[in-house]
Amino acid sequence: MKKADTHHIDILGELLEEITPKEQKRMENRMRLAAKIADGIEAKWGSGGKGKLAEALGLKGQSLVTKWLSGTNNFTSDVLSDIQDVLGIKLLALEDKQPAKEQRDVYEKKDVVVNIFVKAPTALSMEAFGSQAYTFPLKHAVGQSYLN
């Protein structure tokens, strides 16, 4: 069976080249997000569920939901949070309660730094003043470490 001939449009090529990879990715992600919401509506209420989402979110009509599903909308995190709660789907990936490994490493290194620059001079200062209780100002304590 015969298929259609292919056709190339020069000016379309120019327009597509003007779109940066970042812009194209943003367009695609807006569309993917809309598709995920549309699938969530379909799974929860079947076709025609736009009105039910609007109702669940307290919206006056479903025109805003139609706009969301057009794949052109730039969502706020508040709106995504509300939608995912109603639909029972994940639109915001916030399930990681522990910091990523790289972040933990940074925090651990910061602890070491704190031990060197704050705790150690404080201990020294206590030795210097014998058993007398003395509240050493933090900036002086840090300064001591440079003196030693």
Place this chain on the structure above:
Amino acid sequence: MKCKLVKLEQLSGNEATLYSVLLENEQKTLFERFIDKHINSFRSEIREISGRLRAIGTEVGAREGWFKHNEGAYGDFCCALYDKPNKKLRLYCIRYGSQIVVLGGGGPKNVRAWQDDPDLTTEMEWLKELAKELGQRLEDREITYTRDFLEFEGDLEFDI
């Protein structure tokens, strides 16, 4: 007026095939004529629409939500694509599921309904005729879908 469907290679991909219409003795498709006619006044909108069409063909498919429906007669699958809902420019299309879109012409819609604008009416009425003929051929199986539903096969030349 004789015409045929042509596959737009720059927009088509694994998710959808985008066709436009080449009129007899013309070098440019309806979609290309739409670009030429409106590029000076609506460059950013046409750029955005082009990017969305590429995303449809290669990444996300022609999902129902991307289009404004009920533009033609009941069941003829005529619809409109826009860059953003509050913008004026409309590109009229015929959508067959999430895998095939035929791009027609269009223009700025400054009226409530396309029927109130003579240029848009011409564009849309012509596309409706094509949709009717294409629909009939699909029904008669003179045109069929490929096994992956991504393309049409059969006699893709029309006299509208």
